[in-house]
Amino acid sequence: MDIANYFKYNELLSSGAQPSTAQIEALKAAGFEAIVNISPVSTRNALKDEAQVVEKLQMDYVHFPVDCSNLRPFHYNTFSGIMAGLDGKKVFVHCGGNIKSSNLIHMYHVLEKGIDEAESLKTLKQIQNPEEKWFSYFKSFGMQGMQ
Numbered sequence: 001m002d003i004a005n006y007f008k009y010n011e012l013l014s015s016g017a018q019p020s021t022a023q024i025e026a027l028k029a030a031g032f033e034a035i036v037n038i039s040p041v042s043t044r045n046a047l048k049d050e051a052q053v054v055e056k057l058q059m060d061y062v063h064f065p066v067d068c069s070n071l072r073p074f075h076y077n078t079f080s081g082i083m084a085g086l087d088g089k090k091v092f093v094h095c096g097g098n099i100k101s102s103n104l105i106h107m108y109h110v111l112e113k114g115i116d117e118a119e120s121l122k123t124l125k126q127i128q129n130p131e132e133k134w135f136s137y138f139k140s141f142g143m144q145g146m147q
């Protein structure tokens with residue numbers, strides 16, 4: 001997939017940076033059924049009409065903006081609920097650059113899917129090196145927050 005910082009976790013879950021309209025169409029053609037956008041609308045590379053593009057393709061669309069400078073339990077808890085609601089569907093999760101999305105997916109894999117934290121962290125580090133604030137956030141949910 002030609003999306004910046006694209007990462008395929010498994011057959012049903014991938015993440016990446018902000019896709020263009022053509023890239024959203026390519027996601028649809030690749031069998032994706034839902035897009036979860038966690039970028040605020042003020043994000044520099046936000047696609048203004050993303051919801052309309054996705055819905056026109058008859059895909060599910062969830063926009064849940066996460067401000068990573070003010071991480072609260074609400075953010076992960078809501079993300080977890082969104083992911084549970086899309087269980088069994090082929091989902092693409094994105095933010096502006098696949099930083100927030102990959103961190104939240106890491107948490108979801110460890111906390112909800114039972115993936116070993118060290119293994120999940122190896123995957124996360126293939127995508128990006130999380131800032132210290134994320135390790136503190138992981139720990140606030142009972143994760144080891146290992147670096």
